[in-house]
Structure formats: structure tokens, C-alpha cells
Amino acid sequence: MSTSAVITGTGLYTPPEAISNEELVASFNAWVDLHNEAHADEIANGSIEAKTHSSAEFIEKASGIKSRYVINKAGILDPHRMVPDIPERPNTDSSVMCEIACLAANQAIDAAGITPAEVDAVIVAASNMQRAYPAMAIEVQAALGATGFAFDMNVACSSATFGIQQASDAVKSGSAQRVLVVNPEICTGHLNFRDRDSHFIFGDVATAVVIEAGADAEDGMGWEILDSRMQTLFSNNIRNNFGFLNRADESGIGHLDKLFVQEGRKVFKEVCPAVAEQITAQLQSLGINANDLKRIWLHQANQNMNDLIARKVFGRDPAPEESPTILDEYANTSSAGSIIAFHKHSADLRPGELAVLCSFGAGYSIGSIVLRKR
Ligand code: CO8
DSSP: OOSOEEEEEEEEEOOSEEEEHHHHHHHHHHHHHHHHHHTHHHHHTTSSOOOOOOOHHHHHHHHOOOEEEESOHHHHHOTTTOSOOOOOOOTTSOOHHHHHHHHHHHHHHHHHTOOGGGOOEEEEEOSOOSOSSSOHHHHHHHHHTOOSEEEEEOBTBTHHHHHHHHHHHHHHHTSOSEEEEEEEEEGGGGOOTTOTTTTTSBOEEEEEEEEEETTTSOTTOSEEEEEEEEEEOOOSSEEOOOSGGGGGOGGGTTOGGGSOEEOHHHHHHHHHHHHHHHHHHHHHHHTOOGGGEEEEEEOOSOHHHHHHHHHHHHTSOOOGGGSOOOHHHHOBOGGGHHHHHHHHSOTTOOTTOEEEEEEEETTTEEEEEEEEEO
16 A cells, blocks of 8 residues: 545535524424423323423534524424425436435535546445445446446444545555545434434535545645544444334334434543544654644534534644534534535645544544645
């Protein structure tokens, strides 16, 4: 593995519809009132507990989220439905996940200054795949007109950074020359909009990056991948039991564990120190001082988490531009979050400047990539 790997292009697809905290809370509270009215007798005799209203102020204070983009707004906000309304398509049409993946991917391919046919590997790396098979990546490969091979992978929120490492290894070993890693995240499909603790957390988006062998990348273009570190630590604190075996036990069908469930406080406490330690150890082993970093693009799950991690890494309060936030506008978009921050807040870096791209989440999984602007 002598050649280097370079990120030469990024892309971002943002759905046209957005839901503010206020809109989301109004719909949630309307559902709570309907629910409590329908169960007034059981609530009065103590057999069930009344549901409690949500609050836009709580959401912004606890998470930093103000709004989120979604594939379908009306279905989510309808208090009688609270699920996105995304009609199934015939197998002869592009699937919705493939469609948004291609919208991000084509931008990344254009930014890299290559043609789709020059891409010889496609990795769809995301938390929420639309179906079991054929792989989403193979549908994306065909829709783009890419060549070579394609596969899906899922490491929840760390799917993008783990995918970039796979791509980097592929170009370094020569198994591919130009790899597209694409992260279509339709998180609202697996979010329980009737759960007060988590109904505000996620949004929908797609991101993409192109990784090329250094020898193929135009001089002065893109970001050299100096180092990548991946770590996984098993935890049940972020879990979703949806899967093909659900039908083998009818008693569990429709239960809430088939959607996103988390112990948010535990995640916060356990993941923040592990992320800061990983980045710090990585920088030390590369002989890089944290203050030589121009930027860290962190996973976008919670503003308080990011503030804490950035403070631990830099050993001081970083300036807002050193650790950019997109969470306020996009909410948590799982694997896409750090890539959105990278895509939107990287154009001002100059050749030679150093930065870290880092994700963390379910698994637990932590991926950190040190980049140098070419
Ligand atoms: N409105 C008003 N009050 C509320 C609400 C609400 N919506 N929700 C909770 N409260 C109340 C609680 O009842 C509690 O009240 P009390 O103190 O009286 O008991 C109080 O607020 C505090 O509750 P919490 O302790 O739960 O609140 P926190 O301050 O911990 O904030 C967070 C909750 C925001 C969830 C926070 O814990 C957090 O962000 N933790 C980290 C989560 C994280 O990073 N998770 C990563 C998950 S993403 C991932 O890995 C990808 C998974 C795959 C994608 C799936 C797509 C669907």
C-alpha cells in the first residue's frame, strides 16, 4: 500500500421540506391530547399514565436542534399518522433511497471533475437501508452509470467514516481506483414520532464523497487522508430490533423496539470521553498538536456533546468556526452529519492545513479521519 488516498469531491442533497421544532411539537402535543382524551377512563383509574406535552425550548436546549429536513412533512405532522408518507414504487422505478443517493453522488462526482463511468466502486454506507437486497449500492451504481463493484454497509452513525476507510484501503491496495461513498439517510422512516424523548432527534438527507488514488487526483485538489482510526464497542444503549426475523415471532410485531430507541444520557456520558480520547491518541501518534488543527467536523447528534468533545480535544473552548455546527438546521442525520459539516465548511482551508472528520454513534462506533488540504 504505497499510494495515498484523496477525497476529491463531496455532495449534499437536502430535501425541500423542513419541520421546525415548533411545528413538530404542535403535532406531538395534538397527538398527546387525542391520546389522553381517548384513554381518559384508564388514566382516571390509574391503569395507564397520561402522556405529557413536548417542548420546543427543551429540544433546543437539550440538543441544539432547531429544525430538520424531511422527505415527507405532511405524514409526519398529521397527528393521526406521525409517519412519513412515502408511497412504495414499482421495482421498475428508481427507489427513493437510490434517487436521493444519486442526487448527492452526482454533485460529488462533478466536484471531483470525473465522469460517473470513471467510478469503479460504490459503497452505500448508511444506518437505514430501504430493503434487504439487491444492495442499494448496486442500484446506485447502475443508475449513475458507474463501473466495477458495489456493496452496502451499515455502522449506524459511523457508516460514512468507516466507508471512507474502506474506500481509502481499496484505492491504496489497487482493488479500485475511484470509489464513491454515499450516505442516503431517511432517518424519519425509523423514528418514533410518538416518543417524547426522541421524536425531535433525526432528519433526512444524503451525502457523498469521492475517494481517488493520489496518483489519479489532480494536483492541488482535495484532501489527503493522512490517517483513519475505527473503533467499535458493543452497547445496547442505541438499538433498533427491526429485521427479517420479526415475522418469526408475531408477538413482537409493531412493538416500539422495532424503531429507534436510546438511553440518551448514557450515550452522552459513555461516548464523549471515548471520542475525545480516540482523536487525542490519534493526533499524538501522528505527532500533530491539537492546536495545529484548523477544523474538526464532528458527528452532529447533540450540540452539548460536540462542545464537550471539541473542548477536550483542543484543551480550550474552540471558536465556532473550528468545530462547525449544522445540527441546528439539519438535526441528527446519522452517518451524513459530519459529511454535511465538511461539505459546507471546508472551502476556506488552505493547502497544508490539517483537519479531523469524526463520527460516533450506535454500536458504539467511532471513526476519526485526519485530513490534509492539498
Ligand atoms: N420535551 C420536554 N421535556 C422533555 C422532552 C421533550 N421532548 N423529552 C424529555 N424531556 C424531559 C424528561 O422527561 C426529563 O424530565 P425529568 O428531569 O423531570 O425526568 C428531562 O426532560 C431531561 O430528560 P433527559 O435526561 O432525557 O434529557 P437530556 O438532557 O439527556 O437530553 C438527549 C436528551 C437530547 C436525547 C440527549 O441525552 C442526547 O442527545 N444524548 C446523546 C444521544 C446521541 O448522541 N445519540 C446518538 C444516536 S444517533 C445514532 O447512533 C444513529 C442511530 C441510527 C439512526 C436511526 C435513525 C432513526
